[in-house]
Amino acid sequence: MTGISFGDLAQAYTTKSRIGGLKSDSIRLANELASGKKTDIAASLSGDTSGLAALERSRQMLDGFISAAGGAAVKAQTQQAALSSISAELEGLSEAFSTLSQDSDGTQGQRVADRAKTAFASAFSTLNTKVAGQAIFAGMALNGPALAPPETVLDALETLVSGAQTAEEISARVTAWFDSPTGFASVAYVGAAAAPGLRIDAEGTSVDDQTAASAQIRKALAGLAVASFIDHPNLSTSGADRMALRDHTIDALQSGVTALVDLSARIGTDEARIETAISHQQAASLTQELTISNLISTDPAQTAVELEAVRTSLEMAYTVTARLSELTLARFLR
Amino acid sequence: MGISSALNNAFSGLSAGARLAEVASGNISNALTEGYAKREAVVTGRMVGGIGMGVQIVSVERQVDKALVQDLRLAGANNVFQDTQAKFAAKLETAYGDPTTSTSLSARLASFERAVVEAAARPDSDARLQSVVDTANQFATGLKTASETVATARQDADSAIARDVGFLNTTLKSVQELNAQITRMATRKEDTSAAMDQRQKLIDQIGEIIPLREVARDNLQVTLFSTTGVTLLDGRPAQFGFSSTTPITPTMTLATGALSGLTIDGKVVSASPNGGKLGQGRLAAQFELRDQTTVDAQNQLDALARDLIERTAGPGVDPTLATGEAGLFVDSLGPMAPLDEAGLAARISVNPTLTQSSGASLWRLRDGMNAATQSAIFDPTLLQSIATRLTEDRPAAASQFSAAGSFAEILADAGSQAATARLSAETAASFSAARTETLKTELLKNGVDTDDEMQDLMLIEQAYAANARVIQTVDDMLRTLLEI
Numbered sequence: 001m002t003g004i005s006f007g008d009l010a011q012a013y014t015t016k017s018r019i020g021g022l023k024s025d026s027i028r029l030a031n032e033l034a035s036g037k038k039t040d041i042a043a044s045l046s047g048d049t050s051g052l053a054a055l056e057r058s059r060q061m062l063d064g065f066i067s068a069a070g071g072a073a074v075k076a077q078t079q080q081a082a083l084s085s086i087s088a089e090l091e092g093l094s095e096a097f098s099t100l101s102q103d104s105d106g107t108q109g110q111r112v113a114d115r116a117k118t119a120f121a122s123a124f125s126t127l128n129t130k131v132a133g134q135a136i137f138a139g140m141a142l143n144g145p146a147l148a149p150p151e152t153v154l155d156a157l158e159t160l161v162s163g164a165q166t167a168e169e170i171s172a173r174v175t176a177w178f179d180s181p182t183g184f185a186s187v188a189y190v191g192a193a194a195a196p197g198l199r200i201d202a203e204g205t206s207v208d209d210q211t212a213a214s215a216q217i218r219k220a221l222a223g224l225a226v227a228s229f230i231d232h233p234n235l236s237t238s239g240a241d242r243m244a245l246r247d248h249t250i251d252a253l254q255s256g257v258t259a260l261v262d263l264s265a266r267i268g269t270d271e272a273r274i275e276t277a278i279s280h281q282q283a284a285s286l287t288q289e290l291t292i293s294n295l296i297s298t299d300p301a302q303t304a305v306e307l308e309a310v311r312t313s314l315e316m317a318y319t320v321t322a323r324l325s326e327l328t329l330a331r332f333l334r
Numbered sequence: 335m336g337i338s339s340a341l342n343n344a345f346s347g348l349s350a351g352a353r354l355a356e357v358a359s360g361n362i363s364n365a366l367t368e369g370y371a372k373r374e375a376v377v378t379g380r381m382v383g384g385i386g387m388g389v390q391i392v393s394v395e396r397q398v399d400k401a402l403v404q405d406l407r408l409a410g411a412n413n414v415f416q417d418t419q420a421k422f423a424a425k426l427e428t429a430y431g432d433p434t435t436s437t438s439l440s441a442r443l444a445s446f447e448r449a450v451v452e453a454a455a456r457p458d459s460d461a462r463l464q465s466v467v468d469t470a471n472q473f474a475t476g477l478k479t480a481s482e483t484v485a486t487a488r489q490d491a492d493s494a495i496a497r498d499v500g501f502l503n504t505t506l507k508s509v510q511e512l513n514a515q516i517t518r519m520a521t522r523k524e525d526t527s528a529a530m531d532q533r534q535k536l537i538d539q540i541g542e543i544i545p546l547r548e549v550a551r552d553n554l555q556v557t558l559f560s561t562t563g564v565t566l567l568d569g570r571p572a573q574f575g576f577s578s579t580t581p582i583t584p585t586m587t588l589a590t591g592a593l594s595g596l597t598i599d600g601k602v603v604s605a606s607p608n609g610g611k612l613g614q615g616r617l618a619a620q621f622e623l624r625d626q627t628t629v630d631a632q633n634q635l636d637a638l639a640r641d642l643i644e645r646t647a648g649p650g651v652d653p654t655l656a657t658g659e660a661g662l663f664v665d666s667l668g669p670m671a672p673l674d675e676a677g678l679a680a681r682i683s684v685n686p687t688l689t690q691s692s693g694a695s696l697w698r699l700r701d702g703m704n705a706a707t708q709s710a711i712f713d714p715t716l717l718q719s720i721a722t723r724l725t726e727d728r729p730a731a732a733s734q735f736s737a738a739g740s741f742a743e744i745l746a747d748a749g750s751q752a753a754t755a756r757l758s759a760e761t762a763a764s765f766s767a768a769r770t771e772t773l774k775t776e777l778l779k780n781g782v783d784t785d786d787e788m789q790d791l792m793l794i795e796q797a798y799a800a801n802a803r804v805i806q807t808v809d810d811m812l813r814t815l816l817e818i
Contacts, residue, residue: 010781064451328784
């Protein structure tokens with residue numbers, strides 16, 4: 001009788017494996033539909049997940065560099081604000097000096113000298129500004145300050161010019177002091193060396209760190225310092241000498257302004273690079289997000305259609321199983 | 335003697351009917367027993383002294399397609415082999431992780447690299463430095479976990495071999511005993527079917543461990559050979575030898591003699607799946623896993639750990655370090671020597687100088703791991719060097735990696751390899767599963783069909799009634815004679 005019989009277990013096994021397969025399909029599809037993500041991403045990429053990993057990493061790194069660049073942008077903005085306020089002081093002072101004439105009396109001279117001293121002090125405090133707890137002109141000494149107290153500096157300069165007799169001498173000594181390694185660099189500047197370039201993108205673009213010890217800022221401070229000696233007692237009371245110093249001061253102030261404009265332009269270039277870097281990286285981050293999403297997400301419409309098909313098959317399998325289980329000879333043998 | 339012959343015929347019909355019903359009911363009761371071969375009674379006309387005299391049941395035979403059983407055993411062994419490989423491949427892939435989830439190794443590395451870049455932008459921020467230490471720690475932990483997964487799989491394989499070897503020894507002995515029992519029963523003309531079912535079931539189980547061939551011998555005995563020709567049972571069972579090892583460390587291998595090999599009757603036998611003596615069954619799969627697959631996976635993880643340690647080591651990154659001295663990442667056993675690479679992934683950790691003092695020594699990420707005192711200068715150079723060293727192309731320290739690349743690329747490659755290996759193992763496993771399923775369905779088709787048995791029972795019932803009617807008729811005939 002072999003050949004015409006069909007083992008009961010064979011039928012049960014076939015039905016079981018079919019229903020089992022359909023069920024696991026339906027669970028997978030339901031999950032994919034609910035999460036919108038492929039269940040087996042590696043399979044959909046034929047096993048090559050390195051591209052996906054690179055994209056994910058790159059997105060993280062872009063976010064990291066965007067945050068770094070954001071910090072750099074805030075610092076640069078604060079630096080610009082500081083430079084423009086010092087620059088305004090220099091110009092105001094320069095105007096005040098141009099009103100001094102040979103006929104001006106001692107009190108007027110003292111007034112502008114006082115104003116110069118105040119401006120010197122306020123420039124120091126501006127350069128010692130901190131933003132987000134970070135000193136902006138102190139190089140790597142981020143806890144600051146960048147400069148010693150202005151009184152200390154003025155005292156040192158006082159001693160320096162005490163023996164000077166002429167306007168030229170005062171002006172020359174002060175200017176030289178600002179450029180000397182034993183002068184400004186050791187007495188006034190208490191910050192550290194400039195930090196190595198700060199990377200703002202993965203390609204290695206970096207922005208420079210500016211410190212209060214830069215040539216431009218020194219020049220501006222030198223202008224203010226010379227100005228504060230306009231009423232120095234060593235100068236002869238005859239107006240000629242004071243006029244000579246006045247001219248020197250105006251020159252120094254003007255070249256200070258020019259230097260600051262130059263520094264400001266440099267920082268401005270960096271700001272532009274930072275802005276470009278941020279917007280490029282934000283765009284890149286978005287693009288990569290889209291690419292990743294294309295790689296790992298499912299098409300909901302297609303998934304829904306597949307799920308429906310599986311559901312129909314499963315229902316059919318259930319119906320067939322129920323029918324077959326009723327179809328046994330024993331039921332009919334009464 | 336016509337009338338008594340008629341009675342004899344009817345009696346033989348009745349007893350044959352009873353026996354047939356017994357066979358059919360036995361079949362029906364075993365309709366759901368897997369491995370039960372359908373019984374069929376062989377019925378012939380009875381001859382007494384050359385004259386037909388009713389019916390007799392000559393024997394009850396097991397209906398089994400030996401070729402199909404053989405095919406199924408081989409397919410089953412292959413399926414178990416592929417399945418074991420696929421399971422480990424899936425574990426390894428999970429250990430590397432799906433790159434889109436934050437717990438994957440590649441995502442942990444990306445978080446770490448990002449933290450380094452952000453800290454380099456604000457070296458004065460303790461929060462950012464702490465984040466570097468934390469993410470570095472998470473990556474090291476990820477490597478350790480992956481290494482643990484591999485080590486566990488290796489240990490499990492070793493125990494599984496010991497279990498299988500023990501099972502082989504006892505089961506082969508049982509088959510030998512069944513062989514003897516079947517021969518005894520056959521000489522006493524008893525029904526051997528049940529014993530043969532049991533023997534087939536045992537051989538099926540052996541067949542999963544070692545793909546084998548069953549050869550029928552005289553007196554219903556069987557001899558078992560592996561497909562590669564090793565005698566497993568020929569009169570007397572082969573004695574398998576193996577001793578399990580605990581714990582297994584990454585440095586222990588079969589080659590160094592630290593792990594046990596397999597012996598058959600005291601002779602050492604190669605168990606590798608290609609060209610080995612055990613074919614492709616569960617035993618070969620576990621040996622392959624213990625001596626090849628997990629070793630490769632561990633080597634790869636170790637090479638990754640070594641690359642990471644070396645990238646962050648030395649005075650090129652941190653001037654306070656001696657040449658070759660580990661920096662941010664260290665081997666927790668101490669200074670890393672190239673010879674210590676085995677098991678490095680299980681030992682890699684963040685420099686304890688950074689983690690032990692709960693944040694008090696974060697400044698060492700700026701000033702150097704061995705710096706004497708904290709400097710007031712917030713120098714990002716060290717952090718920048720770490721970031722650069724991680725991204726620069728570096729010739730890989732181990733041959734596992736195809737080419738030089740950044741650390742992220744090498745890691746992504748390793749993850750990709752794991753994913754590819756899992757997919758191809760799964761494909762092979764699903765092929766062999768499909769083949770096994772087809773053969774199994776085929777074999778089950780030959781099993782008990784209750785409808786068929788019920789039809790037989792109806793026929794038996796009718797024949798039984800007819801035979802009874804014959805006796806009644808003969809009885810009537812005899813009574814008619816007696817009433818004369």
